[in-house]
Amino acid sequence: xxxxxxxxxxxxxxxxxxxxxxxAWLNDATxxxxxxxxxxxxxxxxILEAVMPGSVLFSDYEDAALIDSxxxxxxxxxxxxxxxxxxxxxxxxxxxxxxxxxxxxxxxxLFVGVSPDGKITxxxxxxxxxxxxxxxxxxxxxFTSQFVGKDAGAEITAFDAISGVTxxxxxxxxxxxxxxxxxxxxxx
Amino acid sequence: xxxxxxxxxxxxxxxxxxxxxxxxCATLAITTSxxxxxxxxxxxIAVLTGSNxxxxxxxxxxxxxxxxxxxxxxxxxxxTIIDLLMHAYTFALYQALGVFIPLIVVNCIILARAEAFxxxxxxxxxxxxxxxxxxxxxxxxxxxxxxxxxxxxxSILGLRILPEAxxxxxxxxxxxxxxxxxxxxxxxxxYLSRKKKA
Amino acid sequence: xxxxxxxxxxxxxxxxxxxxxLGVCPFLGVSKKIDTAAGMSVAVIFVITLASxxxxxxxxxxxxxxxxxxxxxxxFILIIAALVQFVEMFLKKSAPGLYQALGIYLPLITxxxxxxxxxxxxxxxxxxxxxxxxxxIGTSGSFMLAIVLFAGVRDKVDNADLPESLKGSAISLIxxxxxxxxxxxxxxxxx
Numbered sequence: 001x002x003x004x005x006x007x008x009x010x011x012x013x014x015x016x017x018x019x020x021x022x023x024a025w026l027n028d029a030t031x032x033x034x035x036x037x038x039x040x041x042x043x044x045x046x047i048l049e050a051v052m053p054g055s056v057l058f059s060d061y062e063d064a065a066l067i068d069s070x071x072x073x074x075x076x077x078x079x080x081x082x083x084x085x086x087x088x089x090x091x092x093x094x095x096x097x098x099x100x101x102x103x104x105x106x107x108x109x110l111f112v113g114v115s116p117d118g119k120i121t122x123x124x125x126x127x128x129x130x131x132x133x134x135x136x137x138x139x140x141x142x143f144t145s146q147f148v149g150k151d152a153g154a155e156i157t158a159f160d161a162i163s164g165v166t167x168x169x170x171x172x173x174x175x176x177x178x179x180x181x182x183x184x185x186x187x188x
Numbered sequence: 189x190x191x192x193x194x195x196x197x198x199x200x201x202x203x204x205x206x207x208x209x210x211x212x213c214a215t216l217a218i219t220t221s222x223x224x225x226x227x228x229x230x231x232x233i234a235v236l237t238g239s240n241x242x243x244x245x246x247x248x249x250x251x252x253x254x255x256x257x258x259x260x261x262x263x264x265x266x267x268t269i270i271d272l273l274m275h276a277y278t279f280a281l282y283q284a285l286g287v288f289i290p291l292i293v294v295n296c297i298i299l300a301r302a303e304a305f306x307x308x309x310x311x312x313x314x315x316x317x318x319x320x321x322x323x324x325x326x327x328x329x330x331x332x333x334x335x336x337x338x339x340x341x342x343s344i345l346g347l348r349i350l351p352e353a354x355x356x357x358x359x360x361x362x363x364x365x366x367x368x369x370x371x372x373x374x375x376x377x378x379y380l381s382r383k384k385k386a
Numbered sequence: 387x388x389x390x391x392x393x394x395x396x397x398x399x400x401x402x403x404x405x406x407x408l409g410v411c412p413f414l415g416v417s418k419k420i421d422t423a424a425g426m427s428v429a430v431i432f433v434i435t436l437a438s439x440x441x442x443x444x445x446x447x448x449x450x451x452x453x454x455x456x457x458x459x460x461x462f463i464l465i466i467a468a469l470v471q472f473v474e475m476f477l478k479k480s481a482p483g484l485y486q487a488l489g490i491y492l493p494l495i496t497x498x499x500x501x502x503x504x505x506x507x508x509x510x511x512x513x514x515x516x517x518x519x520x521x522x523i524g525t526s527g528s529f530m531l532a533i534v535l536f537a538g539v540r541d542k543v544d545n546a547d548l549p550e551s552l553k554g555s556a557i558s559l560i561x562x563x564x565x566x567x568x569x570x571x572x573x574x575x576x577x
Binding site for chain 2: 404405406407408409410411414456457458459460463464467496497498499502503506507510549550551552554555556557558559560562563564566567569570
């Protein structure tokens with residue numbers, strides 16, 4: 001009786017262990033691709049398109065030490081990402097940063113895309129607490145598109161603020177300039 | 189029974205969905221488009237054939253008393269393999285099928301074939317049996333999902349085939365359409381097989 | 387999401403049979419009479435709730451910290467199978483009356499995809515422990531609602547004069563489709 005119990009348990013254990021082994025190996029082999037798929041799915045296509053036209057994914061920047069040193073120096077910096085297209089080709093860098101000047105409801109958080117030749121490719125707001133209908137006009141392409149194509153190596157001083165919502169406009173500009181500052185110091 | 193008959197059996201006489209009526213959940217849930225239907229069908233073929241092969245190969249090694257838990261582990265392992273592969277390589281399909289991929293493990297047809305066929309027959313015959321049953325499942329999925337996509341979207345595999353004047357019948361891709369159309373499909377199969385006998 | 391609306395969503399709006407399509411096999415198989423339908427659904431409520439508690443704890447305490455998420459399907463199905471066996475043995479010894487009433491349904495529950503489906507969904511939707519509880523009770527309650535109501539309908543359908551080819555599961559599915567039209571009305575519920 002005891003023997004057969006050991007045998008039955010042993011067989012089941014063996015079947016289970018082999019299955020788990022095969023799955024562990026397969027999981028290991030596919031985990032990178034799965035993580036990438038999930039990352040792609042979690043990004044809204046319209047944001048990707050607005051920040052870096054043609055990109056399908058913002059992946060983590062490979063040099064983690066650089067990210068740490070930017071963080072140490074610039075408290076508003078959130079993350080540095082690499083924008084890639086569907087064939088995994090790098091299209092440029094994306095800087096995620098908070099504004100340095102608050103708007104009406106607090107800081108704004110932006111994605112600022114920069115092409116390899118140092119031009120701003122696009123901007124998208126990640127989060128904000130501006131008044132709906134007023135401050136939120138800074139989210140619209142009519143406002144954000146004026147920064148596209150600007151040199152990411154020099155601070156922007158002249159821009160068309162939205163009349164009546166200067167505070168939000170200035171907050172937005174300060175985030176863009178913070179991205180420019182990070183770009184000039186660390187990525188140029 | 190010769191090899192071809194084993195294969196044909198699963199598609200016609202013992203079709204898992206249209207005749208045996210098992211594994212209905214996924215059939216009803218994901219047949220909103222032909223692509224989903226094919227994807228699910230292929231996933232089931234892979235799990236069914238894979239588990240049939242492994243179980244028949246191990247049938248002398250697995251004691252009778254623990255065969256059911258052993259079957260369940262093997263089937264769950266194959267299901268997870270398919271789950272991981274689809275998650276990595278066919279992501280859109282993986283999202284469309286959702287929870288019904290891991291639920292392949294409780295699809296009664298797979299455990300039933302393990303018990304009724306694979307545990308008693310050789311590896312090659314079991315592979316053919318799994319393939320036949322799986323293709324039978326696929327055929328039913330293709331039939332139902334084509335009907336639902338054509339009626340509900342006026343398209344097939346995403347391509348519009350009905351004229352613009354056709355107003356898509358939303359009901360066909362909603363839950364009620366799934367039940368009613370599968371009911372009618374099974375009714376039609378009953379009718380045809382009765383006519384053949386008579 | 388607050389717990390009341392979570393419960394109502396699980397119980398009525400996302401009815402397990404009519405909109406999520408989980409547990410359709412027992413729904414069609416065991417809905418011939420109202421009292422067997424009720425017996426089956428009590429067993430299902432019991433097992434789904436218990437299974438959700440255990441799988442939730444196992445996922446959070448073992449699988450997640452050890453990064454074994456890929457073993458979820460295997461582990462969950464084994465837990466459910468073992469749980470059903472255990473409940474069966476327990477009832478046989480300590481509550482023979484209940485065992486007599488539910489015993490024949492218990493083995494069927496292992497392959498009831500509703501049990502595994504609810505367990506996996508609780509994790510997938512990232513519910514807290516309490517939310518997962520409310521979700522499993524609401525969902526398994528909706529199974530009872532669907533199967534008992536349907537048994538009443540089926541009683542009448544089986545006595546109807548039908549074309550021979552439609553008898554049996556064909557007409558059952560069509561009747562279920564019409565009931566699901568009724569349940570579709572709940573999706574307009576503002577919560």
